[in-house]
Amino acid sequence: MAVYTPVSAEALTGFLGRYDAGELVSAKGIAEGVENSNYLVDTTRDRYILTLYEKRVSADDLPFFLSLLDHLAAKGLPVPPAIGDRGGRAIQQLESRPACLIRFLPGVSLSHPTPAQAHAAAAMMGRMHRAVADFALARPNSMGADTWRPLFERCGSDLDSIAPSLRDELASGLDRVLHAWPTDGDRCVIHADLFPDNVLMRDDQVTGLIDFYFACTDLRLYDLAVMHSAWSFDVRGERYDLAVGRALLDGYADSYGLGAEERQQLPVLAMGACLRFALSRAWDWLNTPADALVTRKDPLAYTRRLGFYQEHGITAFS
CATH class of the missing domain: 3.90.1200.10 (Aminoglycoside phosphotransferase (APH), C-terminal lobe)
Structure with missing residues:
Protein backbone atom coordinates (compact mmCIF):
# COMPACT_ATOMS: atom_id res chain seq x y z
CA MET A 1 0.00 0.00 0.00
CA ALA A 2 1.08 3.57 -0.60
CA VAL A 3 -0.13 7.04 -1.56
CA TYR A 4 0.64 8.47 -4.98
CA THR A 5 -2.66 10.28 -5.63
CA PRO A 6 -3.91 12.80 -3.06
CA VAL A 7 -7.65 12.86 -2.38
CA SER A 8 -9.30 15.98 -1.04
CA ALA A 9 -11.86 15.83 1.76
CA GLU A 10 -14.46 17.25 -0.64
CA ALA A 11 -13.80 14.56 -3.26
CA LEU A 12 -13.84 11.79 -0.65
CA THR A 13 -17.09 13.08 0.85
CA GLY A 14 -18.69 13.01 -2.59
CA PHE A 15 -17.33 9.52 -3.20
CA LEU A 16 -18.75 8.18 0.07
CA GLY A 17 -22.09 9.74 -0.81
CA ARG A 18 -22.56 6.96 -3.38
CA TYR A 19 -22.60 4.37 -0.58
CA ASP A 20 -24.57 3.56 2.52
CA ALA A 21 -21.32 3.95 4.43
CA GLY A 22 -21.96 6.86 6.76
CA GLU A 23 -20.39 10.32 6.74
CA LEU A 24 -16.66 10.96 6.59
CA VAL A 25 -14.93 11.35 9.96
CA SER A 26 -11.28 11.00 8.98
CA ALA A 27 -8.96 9.65 6.28
CA LYS A 28 -5.29 8.82 6.59
CA GLY A 29 -2.87 7.84 3.84
CA ILE A 30 -1.14 4.48 4.24
CA ALA A 31 2.54 4.65 3.28
CA GLU A 32 3.46 0.94 3.29
CA GLY A 33 3.76 -0.83 -0.04
CA VAL A 34 4.44 0.44 -3.54
CA GLU A 35 1.53 -0.39 -5.84
CA ASN A 36 -1.60 1.70 -5.26
CA SER A 37 -2.81 4.71 -3.29
CA ASN A 38 -4.51 3.62 -0.08
CA TYR A 39 -6.34 5.42 2.69
CA LEU A 40 -7.72 4.29 6.01
CA VAL A 41 -11.19 5.83 6.10
CA ASP A 42 -13.35 6.21 9.21
CA THR A 43 -16.99 7.17 8.89
CA THR A 44 -19.87 7.54 11.30
CA ARG A 45 -20.80 3.96 10.44
CA ASP A 46 -17.63 1.90 10.05
CA ARG A 47 -13.97 1.75 8.99
CA TYR A 48 -12.91 1.07 5.39
CA ILE A 49 -9.91 0.95 3.08
CA LEU A 50 -10.08 3.21 0.05
CA THR A 51 -7.85 2.06 -2.82
CA LEU A 52 -7.04 4.09 -5.91
CA TYR A 53 -5.43 1.89 -8.56
CA GLU A 54 -2.27 3.32 -10.06
CA LYS A 55 -0.60 2.53 -13.38
CA ARG A 56 0.81 -0.89 -12.48
CA VAL A 57 -2.69 -2.24 -11.82
CA SER A 58 -4.74 -2.25 -15.02
CA ALA A 59 -8.41 -1.34 -14.71
CA ASP A 60 -9.09 -4.26 -17.04
CA ASP A 61 -7.77 -6.65 -14.36
CA LEU A 62 -10.00 -5.34 -11.58
CA PRO A 63 -12.97 -7.63 -12.37
CA PHE A 64 -10.62 -10.63 -11.97
CA PHE A 65 -9.30 -9.42 -8.62
CA LEU A 66 -12.72 -8.56 -7.25
CA SER A 67 -14.27 -11.82 -8.47
CA LEU A 68 -11.44 -13.73 -6.80
CA LEU A 69 -12.03 -11.96 -3.49
CA ASP A 70 -15.76 -12.63 -3.69
CA HIS A 71 -15.04 -16.32 -4.44
CA LEU A 72 -12.62 -16.70 -1.54
CA ALA A 73 -14.94 -14.87 0.86
CA ALA A 74 -17.78 -17.20 -0.14
CA LYS A 75 -15.48 -20.14 0.71
CA GLY A 76 -15.00 -18.73 4.20
CA LEU A 77 -11.50 -17.31 3.80
CA PRO A 78 -10.72 -14.03 5.61
CA VAL A 79 -10.30 -11.72 2.61
CA PRO A 80 -11.55 -8.13 2.06
CA PRO A 81 -14.07 -7.92 -0.78
CA ALA A 82 -14.92 -4.57 -2.34
CA ILE A 83 -18.19 -2.95 -1.33
CA GLY A 84 -20.85 -2.07 -3.89
CA ASP A 85 -22.44 1.36 -3.95
CA ARG A 86 -26.21 1.86 -3.87
CA GLY A 87 -26.37 0.71 -7.47
CA GLY A 88 -24.23 -2.36 -6.82
CA ARG A 89 -21.12 -0.97 -8.54
CA ALA A 90 -17.82 -1.89 -6.87
CA ILE A 91 -15.44 -0.15 -9.29
CA GLN A 92 -15.64 3.65 -9.22
CA GLN A 93 -13.64 6.64 -10.46
CA LEU A 94 -11.97 9.03 -8.01
CA GLU A 95 -9.34 11.67 -8.81
CA SER A 96 -9.15 10.22 -12.35
CA ARG A 97 -8.24 6.79 -11.01
CA PRO A 98 -10.23 3.54 -10.75
CA ALA A 99 -11.15 3.20 -7.08
CA CYS A 100 -12.84 0.79 -4.68
CA LEU A 101 -14.12 1.01 -1.15
CA ILE A 102 -12.98 -2.16 0.60
CA ARG A 103 -14.11 -3.89 3.75
CA PHE A 104 -11.71 -3.32 6.65
CA LEU A 105 -10.43 -6.44 8.36
CA PRO A 106 -9.27 -6.57 11.99
CA GLY A 107 -5.82 -7.66 13.03
CA VAL A 108 -2.28 -6.41 12.62
Whole structure:
Protein backbone atom coordinates (compact mmCIF):
# COMPACT_ATOMS: atom_id res chain seq x y z
CA MET A 1 0.00 0.00 0.00
CA ALA A 2 1.08 3.57 -0.60
CA VAL A 3 -0.13 7.04 -1.56
CA TYR A 4 0.64 8.47 -4.98
CA THR A 5 -2.66 10.28 -5.63
CA PRO A 6 -3.91 12.80 -3.06
CA VAL A 7 -7.65 12.86 -2.38
CA SER A 8 -9.30 15.98 -1.04
CA ALA A 9 -11.86 15.83 1.76
CA GLU A 10 -14.46 17.25 -0.64
CA ALA A 11 -13.80 14.56 -3.26
CA LEU A 12 -13.84 11.79 -0.65
CA THR A 13 -17.09 13.08 0.85
CA GLY A 14 -18.69 13.01 -2.59
CA PHE A 15 -17.33 9.52 -3.20
CA LEU A 16 -18.75 8.18 0.07
CA GLY A 17 -22.09 9.74 -0.81
CA ARG A 18 -22.56 6.96 -3.38
CA TYR A 19 -22.60 4.37 -0.58
CA ASP A 20 -24.57 3.56 2.52
CA ALA A 21 -21.32 3.95 4.43
CA GLY A 22 -21.96 6.86 6.76
CA GLU A 23 -20.39 10.32 6.74
CA LEU A 24 -16.66 10.96 6.59
CA VAL A 25 -14.93 11.35 9.96
CA SER A 26 -11.28 11.00 8.98
CA ALA A 27 -8.96 9.65 6.28
CA LYS A 28 -5.29 8.82 6.59
CA GLY A 29 -2.87 7.84 3.84
CA ILE A 30 -1.14 4.48 4.24
CA ALA A 31 2.54 4.65 3.28
CA GLU A 32 3.46 0.94 3.29
CA GLY A 33 3.76 -0.83 -0.04
CA VAL A 34 4.44 0.44 -3.54
CA GLU A 35 1.53 -0.39 -5.84
CA ASN A 36 -1.60 1.70 -5.26
CA SER A 37 -2.81 4.71 -3.29
CA ASN A 38 -4.51 3.62 -0.08
CA TYR A 39 -6.34 5.42 2.69
CA LEU A 40 -7.72 4.29 6.01
CA VAL A 41 -11.19 5.83 6.10
CA ASP A 42 -13.35 6.21 9.21
CA THR A 43 -16.99 7.17 8.89
CA THR A 44 -19.87 7.54 11.30
CA ARG A 45 -20.80 3.96 10.44
CA ASP A 46 -17.63 1.90 10.05
CA ARG A 47 -13.97 1.75 8.99
CA TYR A 48 -12.91 1.07 5.39
CA ILE A 49 -9.91 0.95 3.08
CA LEU A 50 -10.08 3.21 0.05
CA THR A 51 -7.85 2.06 -2.82
CA LEU A 52 -7.04 4.09 -5.91
CA TYR A 53 -5.43 1.89 -8.56
CA GLU A 54 -2.27 3.32 -10.06
CA LYS A 55 -0.60 2.53 -13.38
CA ARG A 56 0.81 -0.89 -12.48
CA VAL A 57 -2.69 -2.24 -11.82
CA SER A 58 -4.74 -2.25 -15.02
CA ALA A 59 -8.41 -1.34 -14.71
CA ASP A 60 -9.09 -4.26 -17.04
CA ASP A 61 -7.77 -6.65 -14.36
CA LEU A 62 -10.00 -5.34 -11.58
CA PRO A 63 -12.97 -7.63 -12.37
CA PHE A 64 -10.62 -10.63 -11.97
CA PHE A 65 -9.30 -9.42 -8.62
CA LEU A 66 -12.72 -8.56 -7.25
CA SER A 67 -14.27 -11.82 -8.47
CA LEU A 68 -11.44 -13.73 -6.80
CA LEU A 69 -12.03 -11.96 -3.49
CA ASP A 70 -15.76 -12.63 -3.69
CA HIS A 71 -15.04 -16.32 -4.44
CA LEU A 72 -12.62 -16.70 -1.54
CA ALA A 73 -14.94 -14.87 0.86
CA ALA A 74 -17.78 -17.20 -0.14
CA LYS A 75 -15.48 -20.14 0.71
CA GLY A 76 -15.00 -18.73 4.20
CA LEU A 77 -11.50 -17.31 3.80
CA PRO A 78 -10.72 -14.03 5.61
CA VAL A 79 -10.30 -11.72 2.61
CA PRO A 80 -11.55 -8.13 2.06
CA PRO A 81 -14.07 -7.92 -0.78
CA ALA A 82 -14.92 -4.57 -2.34
CA ILE A 83 -18.19 -2.95 -1.33
CA GLY A 84 -20.85 -2.07 -3.89
CA ASP A 85 -22.44 1.36 -3.95
CA ARG A 86 -26.21 1.86 -3.87
CA GLY A 87 -26.37 0.71 -7.47
CA GLY A 88 -24.23 -2.36 -6.82
CA ARG A 89 -21.12 -0.97 -8.54
CA ALA A 90 -17.82 -1.89 -6.87
CA ILE A 91 -15.44 -0.15 -9.29
CA GLN A 92 -15.64 3.65 -9.22
CA GLN A 93 -13.64 6.64 -10.46
CA LEU A 94 -11.97 9.03 -8.01
CA GLU A 95 -9.34 11.67 -8.81
CA SER A 96 -9.15 10.22 -12.35
CA ARG A 97 -8.24 6.79 -11.01
CA PRO A 98 -10.23 3.54 -10.75
CA ALA A 99 -11.15 3.20 -7.08
CA CYS A 100 -12.84 0.79 -4.68
CA LEU A 101 -14.12 1.01 -1.15
CA ILE A 102 -12.98 -2.16 0.60
CA ARG A 103 -14.11 -3.89 3.75
CA PHE A 104 -11.71 -3.32 6.65
CA LEU A 105 -10.43 -6.44 8.36
CA PRO A 106 -9.27 -6.57 11.99
CA GLY A 107 -5.82 -7.66 13.03
CA VAL A 108 -2.28 -6.41 12.62
CA SER A 109 0.32 -7.14 9.97
CA LEU A 110 3.53 -8.74 11.11
CA SER A 111 7.07 -7.43 11.12
CA HIS A 112 8.76 -10.33 12.94
CA PRO A 113 6.58 -13.44 12.56
CA THR A 114 7.00 -16.29 14.99
CA PRO A 115 7.10 -19.95 13.88
CA ALA A 116 3.52 -20.40 15.12
CA GLN A 117 2.35 -17.42 13.06
CA ALA A 118 4.26 -18.66 10.01
CA HIS A 119 2.64 -22.09 10.37
CA ALA A 120 -0.84 -20.54 10.54
CA ALA A 121 -0.25 -18.26 7.57
CA ALA A 122 1.13 -21.03 5.35
CA ALA A 123 -1.77 -23.27 6.32
CA MET A 124 -4.10 -20.47 5.22
CA MET A 125 -2.27 -20.32 1.90
CA GLY A 126 -2.95 -24.04 1.51
CA ARG A 127 -6.64 -23.41 2.21
CA MET A 128 -6.62 -20.66 -0.40
CA HIS A 129 -5.09 -22.97 -3.01
CA ARG A 130 -7.79 -25.54 -2.32
CA ALA A 131 -10.50 -22.89 -2.49
CA VAL A 132 -9.56 -21.74 -6.00
CA ALA A 133 -9.89 -25.23 -7.49
CA ASP A 134 -13.31 -24.27 -8.90
CA PHE A 135 -12.56 -20.61 -9.62
CA ALA A 136 -13.33 -20.15 -13.31
CA LEU A 137 -11.25 -17.08 -14.18
CA ALA A 138 -7.56 -16.91 -15.03
CA ARG A 139 -4.99 -14.14 -15.36
CA PRO A 140 -1.40 -14.31 -16.66
CA ASN A 141 1.34 -13.40 -14.20
CA SER A 142 2.22 -9.79 -15.01
CA MET A 143 5.49 -10.25 -13.09
CA GLY A 144 6.18 -13.81 -14.17
CA ALA A 145 9.47 -15.36 -15.20
CA ASP A 146 9.12 -14.15 -18.79
CA THR A 147 9.15 -10.52 -17.58
CA TRP A 148 12.32 -10.61 -15.47
CA ARG A 149 14.94 -10.26 -18.18
CA PRO A 150 13.09 -7.41 -19.96
CA LEU A 151 12.79 -5.60 -16.62
CA PHE A 152 16.47 -6.20 -15.96
CA GLU A 153 17.32 -4.66 -19.35
CA ARG A 154 15.12 -1.62 -18.64
CA CYS A 155 16.99 -1.02 -15.39
CA GLY A 156 20.26 -1.38 -17.30
CA SER A 157 23.50 0.08 -16.00
CA ASP A 158 21.60 2.16 -13.44
CA LEU A 159 21.52 -0.98 -11.30
CA ASP A 160 25.12 -0.33 -10.36
CA SER A 161 24.11 3.04 -8.92
CA ILE A 162 22.25 1.05 -6.24
CA ALA A 163 25.25 -1.15 -5.45
CA PRO A 164 28.51 -1.91 -7.28
CA SER A 165 28.29 -5.03 -9.50
CA LEU A 166 24.54 -5.42 -8.87
CA ARG A 167 23.93 -5.70 -12.61
CA ASP A 168 26.39 -8.58 -12.97
CA GLU A 169 25.00 -10.36 -9.92
CA LEU A 170 21.43 -10.21 -11.22
CA ALA A 171 22.50 -11.19 -14.75
CA SER A 172 24.20 -14.31 -13.39
CA GLY A 173 21.15 -15.19 -11.28
CA LEU A 174 18.83 -14.76 -14.26
CA ASP A 175 20.91 -17.06 -16.43
CA ARG A 176 20.92 -19.77 -13.77
CA VAL A 177 17.25 -19.57 -12.81
CA LEU A 178 15.66 -19.14 -16.22
CA HIS A 179 17.65 -22.10 -17.55
CA ALA A 180 16.22 -24.31 -14.77
CA TRP A 181 12.72 -22.80 -14.52
CA PRO A 182 9.98 -25.48 -14.49
CA THR A 183 7.93 -25.69 -17.67
CA ASP A 184 5.21 -27.84 -16.13
CA GLY A 185 3.72 -28.43 -12.71
CA ASP A 186 0.50 -27.86 -10.83
CA ARG A 187 -0.93 -24.43 -11.68
CA CYS A 188 -3.73 -22.47 -10.05
CA VAL A 189 -4.60 -18.94 -9.07
CA ILE A 190 -1.98 -17.77 -6.58
CA HIS A 191 -1.54 -14.68 -4.42
CA ALA A 192 2.05 -14.14 -5.66
CA ASP A 193 2.82 -11.50 -3.01
CA LEU A 194 1.99 -13.01 0.39
CA PHE A 195 4.50 -11.08 2.48
CA PRO A 196 4.03 -10.79 6.25
CA ASP A 197 2.49 -7.33 5.80
CA ASN A 198 -0.20 -8.86 3.58
CA VAL A 199 -1.37 -11.15 6.38
CA LEU A 200 -3.36 -9.81 9.32
CA MET A 201 -3.25 -11.70 12.60
CA ARG A 202 -4.49 -11.70 16.16
CA ASP A 203 -1.98 -13.64 18.23
CA ASP A 204 -1.45 -16.83 16.20
CA GLN A 205 -4.74 -16.66 14.28
CA VAL A 206 -4.97 -15.35 10.71
CA THR A 207 -7.70 -12.72 10.46
CA GLY A 208 -7.00 -11.47 6.96
CA LEU A 209 -5.24 -12.09 3.65
CA ILE A 210 -4.98 -8.79 1.80
CA ASP A 211 -3.50 -7.05 -1.25
CA PHE A 212 -4.34 -9.50 -4.03
CA TYR A 213 -3.31 -7.18 -6.87
CA PHE A 214 -0.58 -9.51 -8.15
CA ALA A 215 -2.88 -12.54 -8.03
CA CYS A 216 -2.54 -14.61 -11.18
CA THR A 217 -2.49 -18.10 -12.63
CA ASP A 218 0.96 -19.62 -12.19
CA LEU A 219 2.83 -22.50 -10.59
CA ARG A 220 1.20 -23.27 -7.25
CA LEU A 221 4.51 -23.94 -5.52
CA TYR A 222 5.87 -20.59 -6.68
CA ASP A 223 3.38 -19.01 -4.27
CA LEU A 224 4.93 -20.97 -1.39
CA ALA A 225 8.43 -20.06 -2.60
CA VAL A 226 7.54 -16.36 -2.61
CA MET A 227 6.22 -16.74 0.92
CA HIS A 228 9.32 -18.62 2.08
CA SER A 229 11.64 -15.92 0.73
CA ALA A 230 9.55 -13.17 2.34
CA TRP A 231 8.98 -14.69 5.79
CA SER A 232 12.16 -16.64 6.56
CA PHE A 233 14.67 -13.76 6.69
CA ASP A 234 15.19 -10.56 8.61
CA VAL A 235 14.21 -7.36 6.79
CA ARG A 236 17.70 -6.91 5.31
CA GLY A 237 17.88 -10.47 4.07
CA GLU A 238 20.99 -11.12 6.14
CA ARG A 239 19.74 -13.73 8.61
CA TYR A 240 17.77 -16.87 7.79
CA ASP A 241 15.32 -18.03 10.47
CA LEU A 242 15.35 -21.81 10.23
CA ALA A 243 12.42 -22.24 12.63
CA VAL A 244 10.19 -19.91 10.61
CA GLY A 245 11.24 -21.52 7.33
CA ARG A 246 10.38 -24.99 8.62
CA ALA A 247 7.10 -23.79 10.10
CA LEU A 248 6.02 -22.40 6.72
CA LEU A 249 6.66 -25.72 5.02
CA ASP A 250 4.98 -27.68 7.81
CA GLY A 251 1.94 -25.41 7.80
CA TYR A 252 1.49 -25.73 4.07
CA ALA A 253 2.05 -29.49 4.19
CA ASP A 254 -0.55 -29.85 6.93
CA SER A 255 -3.11 -27.88 4.94
CA TYR A 256 -2.46 -28.86 1.33
CA GLY A 257 0.32 -31.45 1.27
CA LEU A 258 3.96 -31.13 0.22
CA GLY A 259 5.77 -34.15 -1.20
CA ALA A 260 9.49 -34.82 -1.48
CA GLU A 261 9.52 -34.16 -5.24
CA GLU A 262 7.76 -30.85 -4.69
CA ARG A 263 10.35 -29.81 -2.12
CA GLN A 264 13.03 -30.46 -4.74
CA GLN A 265 11.45 -27.79 -6.94
CA LEU A 266 11.45 -25.11 -4.25
CA PRO A 267 15.08 -23.88 -4.47
CA VAL A 268 14.84 -22.67 -8.07
CA LEU A 269 11.37 -21.26 -7.44
CA ALA A 270 12.67 -19.38 -4.41
CA MET A 271 15.62 -18.02 -6.39
CA GLY A 272 13.14 -16.88 -9.00
CA ALA A 273 11.11 -15.13 -6.32
CA CYS A 274 14.25 -13.34 -5.17
CA LEU A 275 15.00 -12.15 -8.70
CA ARG A 276 11.42 -10.99 -9.21
CA PHE A 277 11.44 -8.82 -6.08
CA ALA A 278 15.03 -7.64 -6.44
CA LEU A 279 14.24 -6.42 -9.96
CA SER A 280 10.89 -4.79 -9.21
CA ARG A 281 12.33 -3.10 -6.12
CA ALA A 282 15.31 -1.89 -8.14
CA TRP A 283 12.99 -0.44 -10.78
CA ASP A 284 10.93 1.31 -8.11
CA TRP A 285 14.08 2.51 -6.34
CA LEU A 286 15.25 4.13 -9.55
CA ASN A 287 11.86 5.53 -10.64
CA THR A 288 9.74 6.39 -7.57
CA PRO A 289 8.78 10.09 -7.61
CA ALA A 290 10.55 12.07 -4.91
CA ASP A 291 7.28 13.53 -3.60
CA ALA A 292 5.36 10.22 -3.39
CA LEU A 293 4.19 9.19 0.06
CA VAL A 294 5.62 5.71 -0.27
CA THR A 295 8.19 3.59 1.52
CA ARG A 296 10.77 2.37 -1.01
CA LYS A 297 11.86 -1.24 -0.52
CA ASP A 298 15.55 -2.19 -0.57
CA PRO A 299 16.37 -4.41 -3.58
CA LEU A 300 19.58 -5.63 -1.93
CA ALA A 301 17.54 -7.42 0.72
CA TYR A 302 16.52 -9.80 -2.05
CA THR A 303 19.93 -10.20 -3.66
CA ARG A 304 21.15 -11.38 -0.23
CA ARG A 305 18.30 -13.91 -0.10
CA LEU A 306 19.20 -15.01 -3.62
CA GLY A 307 22.75 -15.67 -2.48
CA PHE A 308 21.49 -17.74 0.45
CA TYR A 309 19.35 -19.98 -1.76
CA GLN A 310 22.16 -20.33 -4.28
CA GLU A 311 24.50 -21.48 -1.54
CA HIS A 312 22.19 -23.75 0.43
CA GLY A 313 19.84 -25.17 -2.23
CA ILE A 314 17.54 -27.92 -1.02
CA THR A 315 18.91 -27.81 2.52
CA ALA A 316 16.96 -24.55 2.99
CA PHE A 317 13.76 -26.60 2.55
CA SER A 318 14.57 -29.70 4.58
